[in-house]
Amino acid sequence: MQVTVKLFATFRNGRFKVTSQELTEGTACRTIMLGLELTEEQIGVVLVNGRHAALDQGLHEGDTLALFPLVGGG
């Protein structure tokens, strides 16, 4: 399957803004996250097709995954 992966803020550093990945049907968001050398502690928001998703959620053909880092300063 083809999925679109969008990265935001610091996740773009040394990676990309948007890319298309060819993956096995049902691949979990967490697998993609780990493949990008990101850790769960760094994750703020996970969106699949614009809706909040758990990292365990499996992806399907044509899905778009968006990852935002955790921001907490003041």
Place this chain on the structure above:
Amino acid sequence: MLNVLEYLQKCSVDGLLPWSAQLEAVERLSLSHAAVEEIALVSGLLPARYQRNRNMISVAEQLQLFRSRIAVIGCGGLGGYIIEELARLGIGQIVAVDPDKFEEHNLNRQLFSTIGNLGRAKVAAALDRVNEVNPAVKLIPVRTFFRAANGRELLQGVTVAVDALDSIACRLELAETCAGMDIPMVHGAIGGWYGHVATQLPGDTTVQSIYRNWVQGKGIEKDLGNPAFTPAVVAGLQVAEVCKLVLGRGELLRRRKLSIDLLDMEMHEIPYHASAEVIHFPTREIEQERAAG
């Protein structure tokens, strides 16, 4: 009261009350700046300092702002700008909460940090600044950590709580305290070139949802720190939300988070859908008052 009002009316030009007359009334009649401002606003006179608000904020609305009490939790990067803007807006009472003193590494961004204020309590510096900018505003300095244990006391009588904290754990405690007291909360967070803002009304769980993946520790701010401009941008958006909450106007950043990237100059809106019943605040009360005449 009548004499004061007559004096203020006599000094006003085109409904605008000059500062010199306010000061004269304070000094001659031993009144507080706040008392003079309230008498003026109740009588339909606009202190001239607010004249450039005039076509967007009515005198009646200026009185609503004056009669509100806003808690600013955290007086660092976000909090400094937020307090400055609330004071210039004419918010009557500001409760400023922060346990810290100014240190050298605050000078790159925290509005009330100056060479002269190094080593001073942030809330004490905030008090001095507000008295200098707008003496009609009462700032209540509280030099302490905000926690769930003292939260109810700190937020007593508060119209809106503004989140300017730098700890996700404390922020979640603020969200819980606000929920328990039916107080709207304007959430803001920053790190480096990035930040976000969201407004949570009683019954919403937006802040809890924003940090649903959080277990412990800090976000990207831990490595990036914060520059001069990111707190100013996010604080400005937060104060606009406070103003709208108090006046019951406009569209709030409710059930959505505005995510800001100043490096690539992008803004993204992320939806956070409702999980509880809808409670309008304070729009419903204001609409009822308007309907009643």
